[in-house]
Amino acid sequence: MVRRAAALLGALLAVSLPVHAQATDADDLIAALKRARTLAARGQAEVTVLFPPRAVPTRVAAALPALPVRPALLLKNFTVVRAAPQTVAGRDAVRFDLTPKVGGAGRWSLWVDRAWNVPLAFEERRADGAVVRRAAFLKVNAAPAKVALTVPAAPAGLRAALTRALPGLTFPPGFTPVGVRPRAAGGTEVTLTDGLNVLALVIAPQDVRGAPGVASRRVGGAFVWLVGNLPDDTLRGALAGVRRVSADALGTFAGPGDSNP
Structure with a gap:
């Protein structure tokens, strides 16, 4: 009888006590993008820019181009969905797909290193699916590097x-x-x-x-x-x-x- 009463009390408490919300896919992506302000992968990356058009659209760089992400606006304007794990430059990565909630703005995919929690690749596409920009590491160094990136606040008014x-x-x-x-x-x-x-x-x-x-x-x-x-x-x-x-x-x-x- 005592055990039964204890089990019943536990069940009632589980129903009545608030449950802490689990992190969403968007929360996980924002955490990685914020981390990228202080830590970033380095190595050999291939960067392709198809808009605006240029004579030589592809170049090799030591790092990914910085993305001027504004978390509050991103959360407001995009739906974020985690895709199946993939590999970038020989490292395990998670892909996040971002789709605008309204309008015909660019769609994005970002690949985040599972261990370092920093971006390894990104791709920007038009609403019709055509690629606009793509950047991805081909090789990465043994450890990420410290960086200091900021995005200026929007002036009031x-x-x-x-x-x-x-x-x-x-x-x-x-x-x-x-x-x-x-x-x-x-x-x-x-x-x-x-x-x-x-x-x-x-x-x-x-x-x-x-x-x-x-x-x-x-x-x-x-x-x-x-x-x-x-x-x-x-x-x-x-x-x-x-x-x-x-x-x-x-x-x-x-x-x-x-x-x-």
Whole structure:
């Protein structure tokens, strides 16, 4: 009787006490990406960039290109799913597939070392599946190296200032402005991101040649460009409603922030 009562009490406690949530696939990926700010694999990597087009799209590097990941935006805008374990450069890795929750932004896959918990490879694709960028280690050193990577915080009030500078601008789904810099050729460039994909919004005194992934529009005496891995109709639609250009509204945001979100 005593044993039966103890078992019943244990069952009741198990039902009534809160259960701690287990880490999701997205949590595991974010942990690896945050770790990559202080620790990174080194060795021989092959990096291929197909957008924007270049004469020699593939090069060899000692490290993967840094990804300016913003965890809060990534969690908000992407569905993350863990795939079957795979091998990269002879090491056991876990692949994470990232799909935008809305819009036609780039899809990503990232391969994370199971022991080191740092990226070994990544791939960016268009919504139709075409590869845009790919980077993967062919060989890795015996141990990862210490690094110090930061992503500047988005300046407070930047979105409102950009709306004043380009009234009628439509932000592509999931994207928000996070930085502004002056261009050497004249004009201003604003960086937009959804946490992983990056767009360049440019206010310039001259036009840009049309190409896939590039939209431009003349507004008064200035030109506005939007460049990035989005369907062309989405890029054009973002600029279609712009009524005027007042770049002075962005003047106080030309310097990047110092901290990481």
